[in-house]
Amino acid sequence: MKFSARIAAPAAALVLAGLTATACAPQTSDNSAKKDEKSGTLRVWLFQEVGNAPKQKVVDRAVDAFRAQHKDAEVEIEYIPVETRAQKIKAAFNDPESAPDLIEYGNTDTAGYVKDGGLADVTEEFGAWAEAKDTDPAAKQSVSVGGKVYGAPFFVGVRALYYRTDVFEELGLKPPKSQAELVTAAKKIRKAKPELYGLAVGGAYTYGAMPFIWANGGELAEESGGTYTSAIDSPAARKGIKAYTSLFGPDNCPAAKCAEMGGNDTVTAFASGRAGMAIGGDFSHAAVEAGKVKGKYAVVPLPGVKAGEIAPAFAGGNNLGVLKSSSHRTLAVDLMKQLAGKKAQGELFDAMGFLPTYTDVRESAAKKEPFVEPFIETLAAGAKAAPASPGWAQIDSSLVLPTMFQEIVSGRKDVAAASGDAAKKMNDAFGAAG
Amino acid sequence: MSAIARRGSGWTPWLYLAPALVVLGGLLVYPVYQLGLISFLEYTQAQVSGGEPTSFKGLGNYTTLFGDPQFWQVLLATVVFAAACVLATLALGCALAVLLTRVRAVPRLALMMAALGAWATPAITGSTVWVFLFDPDFGPVNKVLGLGDHSWTYGRYSAFALVLLEVVWCSFPFVMVTVYAGIRAIPAEVLEAASLDGASQWRIWRSVMAPMLRPILVVVTIQSVIWDFKIFTQIYVMTNGGGIAGQNLVLNVYAYQKAFASSQYSLGSAIGVVMLLILLAVTLVYLRLLRRQGEEL
Numbered sequence: 057m058k059f060s061a062r063i064a065a066p067a068a069a070l071v072l073a074g075l076t077a078t079a080c081a082p083q084t085s086d087n088s089a090k091k092d093e094k095s096g097t098l099r100v101w102l103f104q105e106v107g108n109a110p111k112q113k114v115v116d117r118a119v120d121a122f123r124a125q126h127k128d129a130e131v132e133i134e135y136i137p138v139e140t141r142a143q144k145i146k147a148a149f150n151d152p153e154s155a156p157d158l159i160e161y162g163n164t165d166t167a168g169y170v171k172d173g174g175l176a177d178v179t180e181e182f183g184a185w186a187e188a189k190d191t192d193p194a195a196k197q198s199v200s201v202g203g204k205v206y207g208a209p210f211f212v213g214v215r216a217l218y219y220r221t222d223v224f225e226e227l228g229l230k231p232p233k234s235q236a237e238l239v240t241a242a243k244k245i246r247k248a249k250p251e252l253y254g255l256a257v258g259g260a261y262t263y264g265a266m267p268f269i270w271a272n273g274g275e276l277a278e279e280s281g282g283t284y285t286s287a288i289d290s291p292a293a294r295k296g297i298k299a300y301t302s303l304f305g306p307d308n309c310p311a312a313k314c315a316e317m318g319g320n321d322t323v324t325a326f327a328s329g330r331a332g333m334a335i336g337g338d339f340s341h342a343a344v345e346a347g348k349v350k351g352k353y354a355v356v357p358l359p360g361v362k363a364g365e366i367a368p369a370f371a372g373g374n375n376l377g378v379l380k381s382s383s384h385r386t387l388a389v390d391l392m393k394q395l396a397g398k399k400a401q402g403e404l405f406d407a408m409g410f411l412p413t414y415t416d417v418r419e420s421a422a423k424k425e426p427f428v429e430p431f432i433e434t435l436a437a438g439a440k441a442a443p444a445s446p447g448w449a450q451i452d453s454s455l456v457l458p459t460m461f462q463e464i465v466s467g468r469k470d471v472a473a474a475s476g477d478a479a480k481k482m483n484d485a486f487g488a489a490g
Numbered sequence: 491m492s493a494i495a496r497r498g499s500g501w502t503p504w505l506y507l508a509p510a511l512v513v514l515g516g517l518l519v520y521p522v523y524q525l526g527l528i529s530f531l532e533y534t535q536a537q538v539s540g541g542e543p544t545s546f547k548g549l550g551n552y553t554t555l556f557g558d559p560q561f562w563q564v565l566l567a568t569v570v571f572a573a574a575c576v577l578a579t580l581a582l583g584c585a586l587a588v589l590l591t592r593v594r595a596v597p598r599l600a601l602m603m604a605a606l607g608a609w610a611t612p613a614i615t616g617s618t619v620w621v622f623l624f625d626p627d628f629g630p631v632n633k634v635l636g637l638g639d640h641s642w643t644y645g646r647y648s649a650f651a652l653v654l655l656e657v658v659w660c661s662f663p664f665v666m667v668t669v670y671a672g673i674r675a676i677p678a679e680v681l682e683a684a685s686l687d688g689a690s691q692w693r694i695w696r697s698v699m700a701p702m703l704r705p706i707l708v709v710v711t712i713q714s715v716i717w718d719f720k721i722f723t724q725i726y727v728m729t730n731g732g733g734i735a736g737q738n739l740v741l742n743v744y745a746y747q748k749a750f751a752s753s754q755y756s757l758g759s760a761i762g763v764v765m766l767l768i769l770l771a772v773t774l775v776y777l778r779l780l781r782r783q784g785e786e787l
Binding site for chain 2: 083085086088146149150168171172174259311312316450453458459462466
């Protein structure tokens, strides 16, 4: 742990110098494709999910179908851990020689990856693809940057309100129909059962907070002529921020504990029976089923401001994209269509519960599995995407919005000051991104 | 003939130094050169992977950095936090070193083992265990103290205090062992003479032991300064990457967040250069102090 005196100073400098380790020389890699081979091995990176075996089966079937049409092509699938995906994909962009041809990526990363020069433009192929006509508009937007398409939507994820049926019954509560009712119900639960959070919220749970901003008519950012400007400090957005941050406090979710929580923490709190309500995704279903509250909960869309309205949810999910550096572009695009096609997405829903990106496939899925009903309802009411600017990736990773919420709930700044500062940071990022 | 011999002798030291210089050049000078170079460029993920050309920004990164109030706040926090860590580590280390000289063999052995255990624990393990001990829901500390579900990492100062405890815990053994060795080297008759003159314990420490231990104390102080200024693991693990709204950021974690979490490699490099300069200044002071004491360099 300690070095001898003589080497301490050089060692200190070395550690600092080590900051450049991943970019050991200001080098720039060439990500342009040199050729388009029609045979050889296609390398694919997909995310390793919790309980990955069913996904693997669906993928293997799709690959078999692909190989039946392309006898000369081999496919090598690698499942990469979700936690380190950002580093792995960056590394792939840095070293095109060992990069895969096709990757799965989170849809908030689209614009950033396009700016990095990592993803290939597949606008033509996507336009000529018959199945793509049924893609829902929010999903299509999540693969588009500046009117061009950079991949195919793989599945969508959306959040809704989980609540404890037993607690609601005991306290004579009804599933909230408006934001005001939601807040009242949350405080009632906390009052009657102080060991529970009314509605589990998190200062670092950006995707749980966004619906409050959107429901109040606010926006994260506004686009004009391809450039984005932050709208987080508009009066409407501030109203939403105020509504969300008012949920932090001894009467619902004490700031001392909830300010630090992220999305997973709130879902864990709900699943382990420490919360009356939580905002969770369709993808959280398995985790909640595995928890203490199994059989004692239900899901409804998160209510909007007016009674009967649904708060616009964040349209999350993953896409598939061909790397710009791929030397098998045509094959990779074909494989992408196979994996993100209607058949594979339908099977993926059966296997993993991931919501399909095609409106018709989604409807038939809802018939099979009533659980997804509230989520599909939420999507149908109009889910929203994060700003399609490369600046968003930086805003996201430098925790601009969590910092804003945490500043407010810890009482360090008021809504106006915190949202003003956040808007400034967002505009810097949008400006730098061009 | 004599000219050749003189020239030969002028070159000989360099010849002997060459292998070490080559290694140092490759492992130290070159990376530092790259660090400095990148800090003058616009260099983010887009430049690394070829989406955009790399461009020269001059002092742009430094202007951004120095214009950011958060940087100054983090710098101040780093200096104050490092100073507090150094003082606490030295005070505890010296006190226990003195204690070691006064207790019997068995307690001395126990104290030594406990200290060496703390010293040998990897920083990341130590931090994880400390966070668990103070966990609001499951931690034993809150149970023992009856604090309910008090969160130690919520307040800025209480989070810093928690990290400080961990840092002191894992770095006091170095001070203790070094100072203990120094005290052992003080001739017994000097201490005996002092006590015969009726000096109190505190007086003996202040007027006899501390001056004789000065070279050792200078070494451990400067090393603690360098080490605590660069603190990373403890803050990163215990406050979850810098605390609520970044309240517990220190310079090294801040540089990491800029360089790697948000891929602004050039801005991260600029922070690295600033840290390098600060530590270089500290090191120069250290070398001067050593030289003044007549120690061979």
